[in-house]
Amino acid sequence: MAPRTLQIACAGLGRMGKRHALNLLHRSPRSTLVAAFTPDPVEVEWAETNLVPYGVTIYSDYDALLAHPGLEAVLVSTITTVHAEQSIKAIEAGKHVLCEKPLSTDAEICQSVADAATLHPELKVMCGFSRRFDTSYRDAYSKASSGLIGTPSIIRSQTCDKIDPTGAFVNFAATSGGIFCDCSVHDIDLILWFFGASSKVKSVVASGTVSLHPELKAYGDADNAVGIIEFYGGRVAYLYCSRMMAAGQEDTTEIIGPEGKLVVNGQAQKNLVGIFDRTGARRELPAHYYERFEGAFVEEVNEFAEACLDGKELPMGIQGAVEAVRIARALQDSLVSGEKVRFGEDGRRV
Amino acid sequence: MAPRTLQIACAGLGRMGKRHALNLLHRSPRSTLVAAFTPDPVEVEWAETNLVPYGVTIYSDYDALLAHPGLEAVLVSTITTVHAEQSIKAIEAGKHVLCEKPLSTDAEICQSVADAATLHPELKVMCGFSRRFDTSYRDAYSKASSGLIGTPSIIRSQTCDKIDPTGAFVNFAATSGGIFCDCSVHDIDLILWFFGASSKVKSVVASGTVSLHPELKAYGDADNAVGIIEFYGGRVAYLYCSRMMAAGQEDTTEIIGPEGKLVVNGQAQKNLVGIFDRTGARRELPAHYYERFEGAFVEEVNEFAEACLDGKELPMGIQGAVEAVRIARALQDSLVSGEKVRFGEDGRRV
Amino acid sequence: MAPRTLQIACAGLGRMGKRHALNLLHRSPRSTLVAAFTPDPVEVEWAETNLVPYGVTIYSDYDALLAHPGLEAVLVSTITTVHAEQSIKAIEAGKHVLCEKPLSTDAEICQSVADAATLHPELKVMCGFSRRFDTSYRDAYSKASSGLIGTPSIIRSQTCDKIDPTGAFVNFAATSGGIFCDCSVHDIDLILWFFGASSKVKSVVASGTVSLHPELKAYGDADNAVGIIEFYGGRVAYLYCSRMMAAGQEDTTEIIGPEGKLVVNGQAQKNLVGIFDRTGARRELPAHYYERFEGAFVEEVNEFAEACLDGKELPMGIQGAVEAVRIARALQDSLVSGEKVRFGEDGRRV
Amino acid sequence: MAPRTLQIACAGLGRMGKRHALNLLHRSPRSTLVAAFTPDPVEVEWAETNLVPYGVTIYSDYDALLAHPGLEAVLVSTITTVHAEQSIKAIEAGKHVLCEKPLSTDAEICQSVADAATLHPELKVMCGFSRRFDTSYRDAYSKASSGLIGTPSIIRSQTCDKIDPTGAFVNFAATSGGIFCDCSVHDIDLILWFFGASSKVKSVVASGTVSLHPELKAYGDADNAVGIIEFYGGRVAYLYCSRMMAAGQEDTTEIIGPEGKLVVNGQAQKNLVGIFDRTGARRELPAHYYERFEGAFVEEVNEFAEACLDGKELPMGIQGAVEAVRIARALQDSLVSGEKVRFGEDGRRV
The missing domain is CATH 3.40.50.720 (NAD(P)-binding Rossmann-like Domain)
Structure with missing residues (x-):
């Protein structure tokens, strides 16, 4: 049977x-x-x-x-x-x-x-958080865990969507929670993974632009934004999120330590085809996140099923998902206010 | 139901x-x-x-x-x-x-x-021939068919395995048909695909080395070999096959026309991780063909099932598989004899 | 004569x-x-x-x-x-x-x-500012000026030095003005170039770590730092500077607009050699800025001589060099204070 | 003085x-x-x-x-x-x-x-032979000499010119000696360098196409050609030369040994600029050999002067230049005749 x-x-x-x-x-x-x-x-x-x-x-x-x-x-x-x-x-x-x-x-x-x-x-x-199931992120995590780059102290991470000329995300802005909640929450989850689930955020600050859709301002949102996250103990992560990539989806992460760095998706690519023509040598990019992460979504449901059936531990705890949103919200608030948002060592906003 | x-x-x-x-x-x-x-x-x-x-x-x-x-x-x-x-x-x-x-x-x-x-x-x-089901090869084929590079006249294709220190392929040499039959038959199939199933081979010639395993000579085989295939009508393909890649599997194909060229797997890679350390910036390579082509093998059985159930046409005819072996054998013969093998327009060896 | x-x-x-x-x-x-x-x-x-x-x-x-x-x-x-x-x-x-x-x-x-x-x-x-004379930066500038990427609104730029185990930069910290003055001043100059010399800074904020040399703290300095620069009119640049690159010098700039982006040195490389061995496929990186920018330094003195002799205009005005330091200093101050530094439209710090 | x-x-x-x-x-x-x-x-x-x-x-x-x-x-x-x-x-x-x-x-x-x-x-x-003075080729040679890849047994090398719509090379065909003498002679020189000046050619064979200019046939020439060179002792090199590269100059060499391989110019590039737009991510290529090798030409005259003034040994002997042409001519002859050209161990054509 x-x-x-x-x-x-x-x-x-x-x-x-x-x-x-x-x-x-x-x-x-x-x-x-x-x-x-x-x-x-x-x-x-x-x-x-x-x-x-x-x-x-x-x-x-x-x-x-x-x-x-x-x-x-x-x-x-x-x-x-x-x-x-x-x-x-x-x-x-x-x-x-x-x-x-x-x-x-x-x-x-x-x-x-x-x-x-x-x-x-x-x-x-x-x-x-599907990226936790992506083979490349996992390989990077495994290498970082093995000590390949020493203790990482800096992470750069970006979630950048292909430009959507219909501006569908403008309508979405009312419920999305903003670009940091919608896009960067993935990066924040990765940062908590690579820096460790016990990392305590100390402050966040953010800035953004409305290069494409001025109407986003009404929602306290931006179509391009950058942010800095400081952690207690001296680690720093910095973020970029965008709705404006002409070429396609570009979700890139760098984990940097004193012995080296690991880059995930430093050269975004749709597949393994190189095209040489009068304009030069080019590759195409994924059109959207599912083209990039399809395999991770499949792996996610498989491992979830396995954990449920066999009582195995899940690869990540639910509290981290709360923390990621808490940080994303603070970034979104900073984007609107222009102020740095600070957290006490007890985790509460100061 | x-x-x-x-x-x-x-x-x-x-x-x-x-x-x-x-x-x-x-x-x-x-x-x-x-x-x-x-x-x-x-x-x-x-x-x-x-x-x-x-x-x-x-x-x-x-x-x-x-x-x-x-x-x-x-x-x-x-x-x-x-x-x-x-x-x-x-x-x-x-x-x-x-x-x-x-x-x-x-x-x-x-x-x-x-x-x-x-x-x-x-x-x-x-x-x-699993590569026919690989998304990158298919994308390249679709681009070539759309005329992106003009009529292709030159193809370079290589099937290069990671070195196996156990030399298992030496034992395999007795039944593999030799390196052209075992490895390059994939490249030949791709060449017949991109040049068209009606392409008629005019001549082949090959050379090889036994850099690792002199005992291969007894089987008329080599651990590295190159070959040239001429087709009637003026098209030329050239091949490299190897059992000696230190870094991993490297199966690369270039299809070259007057308007441009398409390269499949010009930068062999295991995944999207870049590693920066004291030795420089590097990526890992697939350890073997299944790591490279796993998705194609899945697609292959799925499309086969679909064709059987729905009466759809298969993506390739069985006669091409005969032709690919015929050319591979001729290359293997040339490797041993050192002579060019010629074919008449009727397809028979001269 | x-x-x-x-x-x-x-x-x-x-x-x-x-x-x-x-x-x-x-x-x-x-x-x-x-x-x-x-x-x-x-x-x-x-x-x-x-x-x-x-x-x-x-x-x-x-x-x-x-x-x-x-x-x-x-x-x-x-x-x-x-x-x-x-x-x-x-x-x-x-x-x-x-x-x-x-x-x-x-x-x-x-x-x-x-x-x-x-x-x-x-x-x-x-x-x-030697990068203004680098052929790649100039090509990017020329492409941006031609409208290739639309009006750029986001710039990412980093100046990252190879790790120096002797920590010579610690002694240098007393007079260098700090990592933003020493390293990022180049990036700031590039930002003023690509965004236009008339760009008015609105605020800066920075964070850093002392991953390698805690003694840097005494100088108000860091060995890794990130910063955000907001400009009036809605443009944003973000920076990373580091003394901690294991693989070599990595000075990278991305100029991002609604029609596309230009990346300078997205794949840092010492030369055109690829090395494939048991560890994968790698390239080496420049060991220091002069290995990267030697040609630009030669071009710089040549164009300076030409301007002096022929009365030609210099490629950049001296006032920009003042502005770059003013912004770098504000970033360095923010690094120490943890506070955002704001500027009025008249250019004065608020 | x-x-x-x-x-x-x-x-x-x-x-x-x-x-x-x-x-x-x-x-x-x-x-x-x-x-x-x-x-x-x-x-x-x-x-x-x-x-x-x-x-x-x-x-x-x-x-x-x-x-x-x-x-x-x-x-x-x-x-x-x-x-x-x-x-x-x-x-x-x-x-x-x-x-x-x-x-x-x-x-x-x-x-x-x-x-x-x-x-x-x-x-x-x-x-x-200017490539001998190119920093990348020299770095590869130095790495090969240090034993990094073991004893190389296979070399792939190509000299591929950007397509010239005026077809100027057709007029040039009468005196150029053909595409192997004009283009591949560089690759042959490199092969003799990496395999060693004492390498003895055993046979050559070549094929070509006239994809662009049928009139080349009258000169016994081709606009695309491939060739195989066998050396006594079991080493093999294979070549591709072309006048048909849509994207630009692409001169690539791979030196392959049992411990690894070295690739020179595996990713042809004009400079360090990456262009991301609706068509994907691309780089431009050099328009011609001088754009690729300008620095080598400067180095060449400098080292020549140094050798003359100081009595230093030249980096290469004149006899190798004879050998390179001898092999190129044999390839050109094979291109026309379709026959393999063989050499005795005494170096004479059989």
């Missing part, structure tokens, strides 16, 4: 929800997608064609989904504003939870998810 | 057979691995753990495998010497066939597989 | 002074090195061998140097603390001046040089 | 002659350009402006040039057809000779220069 698989549901069938559902269905040997939730009729229609034939039950009511017989886990991939509520409900219903990042754009709400998880230590609760 | 899947068996559970079996089991949504064949008790033991729990029946008799109820297709991944016989048997039993490359190291025997396939036009018969 | 050459003297024969003197002697067709100044007996000895045979007169008194018959210009390459005084003296003596960067680590003193130059509009007075 | 300089003349003031003359004049501290020869009135006019003001005497008669008072050396940079005659005359007149490559397109004529040089061991006679 085939090994038991994790009976999992996917909440939300938007752009990323669809990808998650298909990954669970076809690329996650230890998961069985048994149900999906969406209130959207267009998404239901998509599910009729793509999920239902495989025995997936579709729910338009989230509580009904949670009541699906035998359900063990939920992948929450709805809009950010309901991530926390749905995660907590699932936890309280005794389900393992893999929630898309961020848990919330509000650090307190994030904390409420972590608190719910703490009350249910028997459940696996993870926020999906 | 979930869409019907292809009922497929895997013949051979050696290094590559294991990978194929697992890909069919876990990463090929439209295939169901129902059976596997291996005469090797150690491989049977592996199958007991890894395949049997998923409902796969293991056979130590190939004819019994073919008689498995409901079987529709066979992936032949045994040793090269039985590829042709098993493929023909499967074809004659009415099964679709995906055979690992090469069909045989003997062009006549290859042809016998193609002949069997011709007699069964209702069956899909494919030789697994 | 050969065209008239510029009769020039070199003040200071330290590490960089020697290089300048030899460049003037052997690689600057329109200059004639007629004199040199150094108070150091060891440097005089070097000059006896390397300069005197070519007819160069050596002075241990700077005023005597200025009185050298027929002298037209002085290249000031002494220690930073006397740059301004010697430059002003030379200007007042009616000599053209090319002064090594920075004019001073004090912005007021820098301004006094600019003021002296203003009183002598017939003289060419330039601060040697 | 300034050290004595080499009194040198430049014969020929064509495209390359002009560059040599200016390098001797302005960038070669130990040379004094005292005279130049050209029969061409347009070139004389250029010399009036650019050389005569510096005291250079212009001759339209080569014998008169050789009689220039105090002349010690001649740089022969006329058309290839007179290289040998002028070199021999200069040698017989007791002058050191630096002759542009090739000495002749005929190996026997090349040998006559070497023979003349042998009769005058007191003179320095060198054929200008």
Whole structure:
């Protein structure tokens, strides 16, 4: 008999929800997608064609989904504003939870998810920072852990999206939490990973520009921003996030220590093709984050299933996901106020 | 009800057979691995753990495998010497066939597989030149087809393995057909793809060295070899194959035309990590072909399944696989004799 | 008769002074090195061998140097603390001046040089920001000016030195003005070039670490530092400077606009050699700035001579050199205080 | 008094002659350009402006040039057809000779220069294979010599020119000796350097295409060609030469041994600028060989002067220049005949 698989549901069938559902269905040997939730009729229609034939039950009511017989886990991939509520409900219903990042754009709400998880230590609760599952980041982490570069003291990290001439992110600004919450939260998670989960932020400061969309100002947002994060103990990270990359997605991280440095994605590339023509020698870049991180998303659901089924430890704790949002929010506040935001050693804003 | 899947068996559970079996089991949504064949008790033991729990029946008799109820297709991944016989048997039993490359190291025997396939036009018969399924090669092909570089007239292609200090390939030399048959056959397949399946070889010539293993000479083989292939109509390809790469696998192809050139894997890399230390800035390379082409092998079985189920055309014809071996053999002969091998316009050796 | 050459003297024969003197002697067709100044007996000895045979007169008194018959210009390459005084003296003596960067680590003193130059509009007075003469930076500038990337709004720039295990820069900290004055002043000059000389700084903020040399703290200095510069009108630059690069010198600049970005030295390299061995594929990096910018230093003295002889405009004004130090000082102050430093639209610190 | 300089003349003031003359004049501290020869009135006019003001005497008669008072050396940079005659005359007149490559397109004529040089061991006679003076090739040679890659057994080398839409090289075909003599002779020289001057060629074979200019066939030439060179003792080199590179000059060499490989110019680049725009990330390439090798040409005349003045050994012997042409000619013959050309161990064609 085939090994038991994790009976999992996917909440939300938007752009990323669809990808998650298909990954669970076809690329996650230890998961069985048994149900999906969406209130959207267009998404239901998509599910009729793509999920239902495989025995997936579709729910338009989230509580009904949670009541699906035998359900063990939920992948929450709805809009950010309901991530926390749905995660907590699932936890309280005794389900393992893999929630898309961020848990919330509000650090307190994030904390409420972590608190719910703490009350249910028997459940696996993870926020999906997909880069932690990327082979290149993992290789870099393994090399850093082995001492290859000494103790790292400086990290540069950027999340830079290809320019979207439709400016869709402007509409998104109202709920995204801003560019630091939406983009840099990944970099902050990586920084906490490489500097260590116990790193204590001391201050953050940020600046930005609205090069493309002046209307972003109304949301306290920017289309390009940079920030500095100081940690107690003398480590510093600096960030760049952008919606303005002409060539494509460019998510680059440098971890720098006295013995050397590790660079992840220093030469962004779509694939291994070089094109030589009258304009020179060029390569294409990924069009978006999924083109860059598709493999990591697949690995993520696989390892989540494995952790749930075998009781293994998850590769990262839920508290880090709270901390990442807390730092991102402070950066976003600094972007608006122009002021440095300081934290005490107890972790509270001064 | 979930869409019907292809009922497929895997013949051979050696290094590559294991990978194929697992890909069919876990990463090929439209295939169901129902059976596997291996005469090797150690491989049977592996199958007991890894395949049997998923409902796969293991056979130590190939004819019994073919008689498995409901079987529709066979992936032949045994040793090269039985590829042709098993493929023909499967074809004659009415099964679709995906055979690992090469069909045989003997062009006549290859042809016998193609002949069997011709007699069964209702069956899909494919030789697994995995690079045809690699996203980078496909992107390059698509760009070349769109006219980006004009009509290509020169191709450089190399298949270069990481050095294996155990010299395992020396033992393999007796049955591999030699370095051109084992390694360059991939490059030749690519050349026939980019130059067009109707390209007619005019001559080949080759030279090699035994830098590492003088005992290869006894097999008419080399550990490094270069070759030139001339085609009627004025196109030229040149090859390098090696067992001696210190840094890792380096399979590179350049397609050159008057408007530009396309390079696939001009900068071999294991992943996207850059390492800066006292020795400079470096990247690691893939350790072997599977690290480089894993995704292509998965795509290969998926597209094969799709073609069988939906009656779609395969991305390449079986006759090309015969031609590739014919050219590889001629190069190997030239390596031994030191003579240029010429072909008439009718395709026969002069 | 050969065209008239510029009769020039070199003040200071330290590490960089020697290089300048030899460049003037052997690689600057329109200059004639007629004199040199150094108070150091060891440097005089070097000059006896390397300069005197070519007819160069050596002075241990700077005023005597200025009185050298027929002298037209002085290249000031002494220690930073006397740059301004010697430059002003030379200007007042009616000599053209090319002064090594920075004019001073004090912005007021820098301004006094600019003021002296203003009183002598017939003289060419330039601060040697060598990167302005580097072919790659010039190519990037030319491309940016042509509108290739739209109006740039973000610049990232770093000056990162190879780690020096002797920690010589610690002793240097007392007079260097700190890491922003010593290293980042180059980046700031580039930023003023690419954003335009009329850019008005609005604020700066900085953070740093003392990863290697805790004793730097006593000097208000760091061995790694990052900073953000905001300009009025909505442009932002961010900086990284370091004494800790294991692999070598890495001076990289990205100029980012809505239509694209230009990267200078994104892949630092000593030369065009790739090394493939058991550790992977690597390149070496320049060991220091002169290995990277040697050609720019030669071009610098050549263009300076040309400007003096032919009355051509210099590629950059002296006021920019004052501004660069003013910004560098503010960053250094922020590094120490942890406070953001703000400037009014009139250019004064708030 | 300034050290004595080499009194040198430049014969020929064509495209390359002009560059040599200016390098001797302005960038070669130990040379004094005292005279130049050209029969061409347009070139004389250029010399009036650019050389005569510096005291250079212009001759339209080569014998008169050789009689220039105090002349010690001649740089022969006329058309290839007179290289040998002028070199021999200069040698017989007791002058050191630096002759542009090739000495002749005929190996026997090349040998006559070497023979003349042998009769005058007191003179320095060198054929200008400029790549020997390139810092990257030298670094690779130094690394190979230190044993970094073990004993190299395979070399790949290519000389590929940017496409010239005017097809000027077609007219040049009549006197160039063909693409192997014109382009690959550089690669052959490098191969003899890296494999060792005592390497004995065993056979060569070549193929080519006329992708752009069918009229080349009349000259026994091609616009793209590949070749294999076998050496006694088991080493192999393979070549590619082309007039068809859309993106620019691409001269690449790989030296491959059992411990690793060295690649020179694996990523051809004009400078250190990366351009990111809607088409991806690209770099520009050198437009021609001088853009790539300018520094090597300067170094070449400097080291030649040094050898002449100080009696130092030249970095390469004249006999190698004969051997390189002999191999190039054999490749060109093979290109036309389609036959392999073999050599006995005594060095004679079989």
